Amino acid sequence: MEYHKINQDDLKVLSSYISDPARFITNPTTHWDHDQFNTVCAMPDLVIQPVTNEEVQKVVKYASDHNIPIVPRGNSTGLMGANLTVEGGISLDMIKMNKLLEYDPTSLTMTVQAGMRLIDIEKFLADKPFSYMPAPAMHWALICGNIDTDAGRIKSC
DSSP: OOOOOOOHHHHHHHHHTOSOGGGEESSOOGGGSOOSSOSSOOOOSEEEOOOSHHHHHHHHHHHHHTTOOEEEEOSSOOSSOTTOOSSSOEEEEOTTOOOEEEEETTTTEEEEOTTOBHHHHHHHHTTTTOOOOOOTTTTTOBHHHHHHTTOOSTTOO
8 A cells, every 4th residue: 555645735734733833843853763772763754743632533534534654652762663654654742642631549540641651650649559560761651652562561572
């Protein structure tokens, strides 16, 4: 399957979904082309930093409808290239969606946004009888990357 290359029409539509132009990055720097391992580099055509579910939904739907590759991005602490885009495309940088939405001690669940740092989850749980398993990059890693790469286990890679 051949991917659609982002053009000016796409940029116009996609930028209309994002309320702050500073979160719509059309000339990404090398910050977005690698993970911590830094052996494989793949520069996205566009970086979008959503702050609402609605922004995520609109961007993902547009990318899907137009066959534009899109990859969610955590804080790039991984070592397996999971956050790298394919053939350009969109890097959906989740770092600004970093809120705790709900904590339910009865059902033992938390609902957090994708960009919440693992250390912030652990700090929230510090005065409760629970813990989120520590990870080597806990101070920088985001929950979305942790889930995306199955890194949230004691014996994870």
